[in-house]
Amino acid sequence: MAILIQNQEGVPDNHLRKQLAIAVRSIQWSYAIFWSISTSQQGLLEWSEGYYNGEIKTRKTMQPMELNADNLGLKRSEQLKDLYESLSEGDTDSQTTKPSAALSPEDLTDAEWYYLVCMSFTFTPGEGLPGRALTTGQHIWLYNAPYADTKVFSRSLLSKTVICFPFLGGVIELGVTELVSEDPNLLQHVKTVFLEFPKFTSCEELSPARNTDNDEGPVCNEFDHEVGNIMDSEEPQVFVHSISPYTPKDKNEFDHDGDNGSPENIYEEFKVDSPHVSSNGCELNHKPEESSMMDKLNGGASQVQSWEFMDNEFTNCVHDSVNSSDCISQTFFTPENTISFPKREIFDNLPLKDLKDMHHIKLTSLDLDPQELHYTRTLSAIFKNTDQLIGTPGSRTGDPKSSFIGWKKVGLVDTKLQHIGAQQKMLKKILFEVAWMHSDCQLKSQKKHAGEVEPGSKNEVDDGVCRFLLEQKKQKLNEQFVFLRSLVPSIGKFDKESILSDTIEYLKELERRVDELESCREIVEEFDARERKKHPDIAERTSDNYGTRLKINKRKACDMDEMDPDLDWGLPEDVLTMDLTVQMVGNEVFIDIFCPWRECLILEIMDAVSNLQLDAHSVQSSTTHDTLTLNLKSKFKGTEVVSEEKIKQSIQRVVGSY
């Protein structure tokens, strides 16, 4: 699959990778990437090939044989590509099914991560560094990339220096993690490498690289076979096409050659070629490479001029390279001989370290430009193949139809759903009402729907819940008011105001009564005390001990404890527990009596009241445990008003006369 894709791009990847390898290693930079025009989306630059030349953490080889730096580097780049593909396929078990994915994510250094993530990027013409380089046709040397405008370079987390220049309708990008100021010689050197490399492949120095390819597994071997079959006829054309499209070998291509020059044409050519390329897949063969290079060198000097999409510098460079091949081959030999794998500790303290360590909740103040976020997003995105899960509906043949349809913007015309009275009805019930159900079982019977209460408020944002909560409170309040009302006897009206004011009045009255009862008791106590001196009360003391009597009795008992115990005997208990309150409010007289019960007592009291010219209009009485409780409301019949004291006295007389 991977190979197929690369082939469709029409660029022989292995060859190109070697070119990239030579170039980047000769200048000891970290990586080289070739961005080519996408076959699926016109004008879009996407990853085509790359070579990684940076630090390596864990090395995994598929075979025990020793490889030199050449092979190692190519192999590593291959493995990284495989890893990216296996990761982006989203299959967790792809590493087991795909033996070539020998690397796992934890084997990677930060720089390798960066390299890996770059594979996910695409650029439209003019976008990003590669896009710009393509549109302007000029090389761009970006110094101190992390501080560059994100519009210029969005992947600014790792590489400090980046160069981009157009090449074969695509863009070559080179990066290093050190700051390197612009150096025309270096640039020229690199460009030379790309043009001269094919010649170089015939040299022995590169043969190990080819061996590597052969070692890569059955797939490659297969390709070699095919190469053998078709090498003489088609293969050279294809190759020539991809590396230098203007070498006429084929009629079809020749036609194209005439107006060749714009990326679109190249793109089309690649399309035409792609079947050949993919079926042959023989970029590995270096014989056609050689021949193509020869072709190019022969006709190069004149035709290079016509490359409209190459800048002048490049053209000059081509001239140079053609004219001074000795010099060039020297340049190549030097790195081949001298470069061992550069192991520089340059990737420490890179932001990636943090990104990988997601266990830290780092509230860093990273620049939140979304461009910047792309890098980190992609990092995690490549672990999941997002594009496959949510494809265009219906695009997957054989798959069941999706329930979803593509979202379409609905204008304001559709107002059907604009006004929904109760928003988030169910959610609110769950969050607010269910809680109340648990805390207050009463609520369950009151099926009031929060949202349905008085719709149409203007401030709708807070309103729903406020109304709801208020309603909850209201309900509670109402219940409490009902309860309060049942406690206060004298409430006539049902509205809350009167309930409250009546309750206040009632409480005041109760307080007054408490006071009066207190004073009344004092009188009775005096009376009791006198009586008790003659008749010591044993019964009272017993009751105190058991604590079963009313509070009043208790107190009295306590008081009596202070008295002479010798005298405590034989007094009838009825006398002890008499309480009498008389209260006059205007024309009204309230009489409360609490006294021992005996026959005809109520009648006698009523007689006494009547004698005092009082007309009783409400009488409540009860007798429990031989005790009479009598509440009497009365009015004066005539104009004559008897004093409270006089009423008390006459009632006491009645109660006391046994």
Added chain:
Amino acid sequence: MDKSSTHTYDSPYPIYGMAFSSLFERIAVGSFIEEFDNKIDILSFDHHQTLSFNPNLSLDHPYPPTKLMFNPNNKSSSDLLASSGDYLRLWEIKDNSFEQTTILNNSKSTEFSSPLTSFDWNEVEPRRIATSSIDTTVTIWDIEKGVVETQLIAHDKEVYDIAWGEAGVFASVSADGSVRIFDLRDKEHSTIIYESDTPLLRLAWNKQDLRYMATTLMDSNKVIILDIRAPTMPVAELDRHRASVNAIAWAPHSCRHICSAGDDTQALIWELPTVAGPNGIDPKLAYTAESEINQLQWSALQPDWIGIAFASKLQLLRL
């Protein structure tokens, strides 16, 4: 599951709670009856490949369950279901029977538990369940031991939702309008990463990319996407719903996709772009239901299925 794109199950009662098993093709739905006699029904696919309900798997639940969730990281063969409401209850679901294994009461002092608004089951540490309550607290349970590991006063007001990020880190949203992150290694402090004037009702942490979480506001059509590294400023506000949002769920297998559903009867799938355009973010896909969608779950077992609940219906939608 068969090849048809949508499955519908008609429940005898309104549905709110819903959960996909992480182990079997099994779905739990919780009734919403405003009485003391609610049910949790376990649905599965019968031999006709239709969603059906096994009468032996009808669990009694006093008040409506506020949330249902199966053990997200099931190593054993038993399928545990948790429900919240008055207490946190754990049920073991078998093919043709069930057993209520535990009732966990978060109140230390009384037999009455503070009502629970939601909970989340820790995927990394499956013995941990965090519950949120209207009494402003959050309780971390060790369900293996059946004890409270920690109880924190998390917010100033009712806590409405809670979500684990990793083994010891969770976030919660509240009526006080804040999203707070807690780390169990440092219980003294919490980090407020977002504050609004409006109560926040729902919270979802992107399990595929822990830097992102999503929350919803009361009476709002917005889904707020937060980056925990950038407190206070949402990275995105998804506002294409035409009425309030009721539920959100991140894709279980993709870090860039989130689904939201709301009163506009729509379930929308969004792909978070690498670069947000000036006109906001448009959803990728949409599904329109018959009425307001109250619940939304994305199956982790079969990520191409999304479950929604509206009125008394459960629907499985294929992506």
